[in-house]
Amino acid sequence: MDATILLVEDDPSIREVTAIGLRSAGFTVEVAADGRAGLDRYAAGGIDLVLLDVMLPRMDGLEVAREIRRTSTVPIVMLTARADTIDVVVGLEAGADDYVRKPFEVPELVARVRAALRRGSGASSGSGDPAFDGTPLRLGPLTIDLQGRRVTRDGRDQEIALTRTEFDLLVDLARHPGQVLGRDVLLDRIWGYDYLGDSRLVDVAIGRLRAKIENDPSAPELILTVRGAGYKSAR
């Protein structure tokens, strides 16, 4: 795996050891010490995944994430100080696909980075599925082109821009119409958590997905919440 990772982290020790860990796992690593520099480096191109600290000088990680999301669906993994607070939700709502809690162990970080890269690469769902026969998937007015990873709405030409996480989530739900998928199941299939994953990852991603595909995100018709159980797509 020779993906290029942009690591934005202000503490030199953490930055260096993280870079060492990622490089020895086979990644190419670019580093930046503050938010502005990180955004500039991203704009220069060639980045497959952004690893973003939340607390950054000059421009904080949340803002960097929002800025990147305006133009790109590149996977973003946040490094957050705390797992059990609003920080995580804000980070996910800013566009992050996943988060790693500080302090982290390097193998754990590498696993999260790999899982994020695998999404959309065809390994977790979509075209990698042996049952895949090339016909586009339908969900209500949506046409999901698995090979081209494009989602379009009937009557409109413009593609709906989904992050890889959102795309995979949509595909997984659309493939099992009417079937309830628990948060733990989705965490396992989309994010690669076998146990004790953070269900807010699912809830926030569903929220972002609905904002893009539903007519009225507050009264969803395509992806429905099943209280106490999980989510299902409309039949």
Added chain:
Amino acid sequence: MRWPRGVRARLAGALVLLVAATSLVLGVGATAFVDARLHQQALSDAAAQATFDLTVTVPGRQLPDEPTVDDVIRSGLTDTFRRRNVESLIDLGAGETVKSSDALSDLLERLPADVPARVGRGELAYAWLDVGTAPSLVVGGLAPGGDLAVYFVRDVAEISQAVGQLRVVLLVGAAVLILVALVTARTLARGILAPIEEAGRTAERIERGDLLARVPVTSHDEFGTWADRFNRMTDTLADSIRRLEVAQHQNRRFVADVSHELRTPVTALVAEASILREHLDAMPHDTRRTAELLVNDTGRLRDLVEELMELSRFDADAEEAVLERVDLGKLIETVRDARSPKATFQAPAKPVVIDADPRRLERILGNFLDNAREHADDKDVQIELDPSPPDEIVIAVTDRGPGVPEDRLETIFDRFTKVDPSRSGGSSGLGLAIAAEHAALMGGYLQAMDRDGGGLRIELILPKDVARSLPSGDASAT
């Protein structure tokens, strides 16, 4: 509030007693005095009248010497006296008498013996006695010439009537005074007790934590002085409490700041140690052991800093429960599989589903299991889920470790408690304190007890309706 009634009753009792005693003494004295004066007055009036009659009226009738009964009757003396409301008896000697009324028939026999004797000697003599039914004053004297002894009998019933009236007036007066005393006692008591009751209410407010409550100082009497002292005492106490609160706040703030500052180097350390651990096998023996210790101790440091930060957030009230539907049996199985796969757990046949904060439940149960692993080497650890109490759900973790001495059971949820430091391994002693904070946030609590046959049993008791037991009812279920 029993004692104000006591003060009221005592004050009223004392005043009534005082008024009653005073009225009695004054009444008896006044009655006796008036009685004596009236008798004296009657006597001197009667004596003067008798002297006048004996020296003027009787000689004026020009009775013959040695008059007969008929002479006396004819003289009309008794009728004259009677017109003045004075009955009379004229003793002619030798048992012959003339009397104005039959009621006087036995008068001479009933008079004390010295009265006729003194009359016989020419003196005026008197006696008080009842004639018929009327209390009377009898005054006797000898008419000039010495033939006739005249006894004037005056009805003095008015004296006892007057005294009786006086007594009634005095009794009514006493009754009025007692009433006045009662009203006065009530008013006085209210005046005395009102500030005391106000002070009582103030003390109650202070007791409930209102450190700004003060007793109003409305008078310059003893109570005013007391209220002033009380307020100064409260000032001092409130000041001390505020200083302690500030100190505690600073202390907690310090802990929060320290753990926050530690986080960055600890994050670097943890990442570095995790890389080092991957390469332990490649190290020479001595270096390798040191590196192993470094990796382990980094883990301990990380746990300690994280636990301190977690507690700091509780201390800063920065935590709130986020509720969602949770299948407790499933959650317990997941945590068990992740943290302590050897622990036994039998999920109830019927799923137990409540609104709760699953992340906090995971944390609590995880800390329970960590504790069991540290103290009982993970052997024979049992998890139970008991939804049978009416309003509560009990999740219990029991182990076969050495247990905890009974007198320490209470303290195991305190911070930095290590019952047996030699067995606590790398534990900080914060795990159960943190679990207790998480439980409290969901309206639950923890308790510890001995397990039958040795070992420790720790229970999480959760209300079935977590949402309702939360202070602000902030249930944001998805």
